[in-house]
Amino acid sequence: DAKTTQPPSMDCAEGRAANLPCNHSTISGNEYVYWYRQIHSQGPQYIIHGLKNNETNEMASLIITEDRKSSTLILPHATLRDTAVYYCIVGGGNFGNEKLTFGTGTRLTIIP
Amino acid sequence: GAVVSQHPSWVICKSGTSVKIECRSLDFQATTMFWYRQFPKQSLMLMATSNEGSKATYEQGVEKDKFLINHASLTLSTLTVTSAHPEDSSFYICSATRTSGGSQFFGPGTRLTVL
Numbered sequence: 001d002a003k004t005t006q007p008p009s010m011d012c013a014e015g016r017a018a019n020l021p022c023n024h025s026t027i028s029g030n031e032y033v034y035w036y037r038q039i040h041s042q043g044p045q046y047i048i049h050g051l052k053n054n055e056t057n058e059m060a061s062l063i064i065t066e067d068r069k070s071s072t073l074i075l076p077h078a079t080l081r082d083t084a085v086y087y088c089i090v091g092g093g094n095f096g097n098e099k100l101t102f103g104t105g106t107r108l109t110i111i112p
Numbered sequence: 113g114a115v116v117s118q119h120p121s122w123v124i125c126k127s128g129t130s131v132k133i134e135c136r137s138l139d140f141q142a143t144t145m146f147w148y149r150q151f152p153k154q155s156l157m158l159m160a161t162s163n164e165g166s167k168a169t170y171e172q173g174v175e176k177d178k179f180l181i182n183h184a185s186l187t188l189s190t191l192t193v194t195s196a197h198p199e200d201s202s203f204y205i206c207s208a209t210r211t212s213g214g215s216q217f218f219g220p221g222t223r224l225t226v227l
Contacts, residue, residue, distance in 0.1 A: 043221045044156070099158050104155050
C-alpha cells in the first residue's frame with residue numbers, strides 16, 4: 001500500500017472550513033484515497049473516499065489533484081464535534097477486503 | 113446502515129485469565145473482519161484479518177496462539193486474548209466490510225485492562 005503524509009496537528013475556528021491535506025506521492029493507478037476520523041476513545045468513522053474525481057457527501061468534500069499525488073479533505077463548516085484525529089489512507093480497488101494501514105493522522109482541533 | 117458493534121465495551125481482568133471480545137455486523141453480512149489494537153497516543157495497528165469459515169491471517173509479530181480469532185458466521189467474529197498480561201492492556205477495535213465490498217466500518221472498540 002502507498003504511504004501517506006499528513007501534518008500532525010491543525011486548528012480551525014468553529015464555523016470556518018477545515019482543509020486537511022494529505023500527500024500520497026507513491027499512489028498507484030488503482031488505489032483509492034480514503035478518509036476516516038477517530039474521536040477520542042471511539043472506533044474510526046468513515047468519512048469519504050475517491051479514486052480520481054472530486055467527491056462530496058453530507059460530511060465532507062474530497063479534492064484529489066490531477067496527478068493523484070495529494071488530496072484535501074474539506075469540512076465546510078467545522079463544529080466542535082469535528083475535533084478528532086483524521087486519517088488519510090490509500091488502498092486497493094476492492095478496498096473493503098484489503099487491510100488498512102493507519103498512519104499517525106492529523107489531530108484537528110476546532111476552536112470556539 | 114453498516115453498523116458494527118463490539119462487546120464488551122470495556123473489561124478489567126486479572127493477569128493469566130482469558131478474555132473474549134465479540135464483533136458483530138448488525139445490519140449487513142461481512143465476509144471479512146479485521147482486528148486492530150491501539151495503545152495510548154498511538155495509531156491503530158492491524159493485528160489480523162478474519163475471513164468467515166477460514167483461518168485468520170495474522171500480521172507479523174502478532175502471536176496467533178495468544179490472540180485466537182474465530183469468524184464462524186457472516187455477522188460475528190471473536191477475538192480471545194489468552195493468558196492476558198498487563199502489556200496486553202489496550203484498545204481493541206474491529207472492522208467489517210460487506211460481502212459486496214466497499215468501505216470498512218469500525219466498531220466502537222473494547223478497552224482491555226489487565227491487572
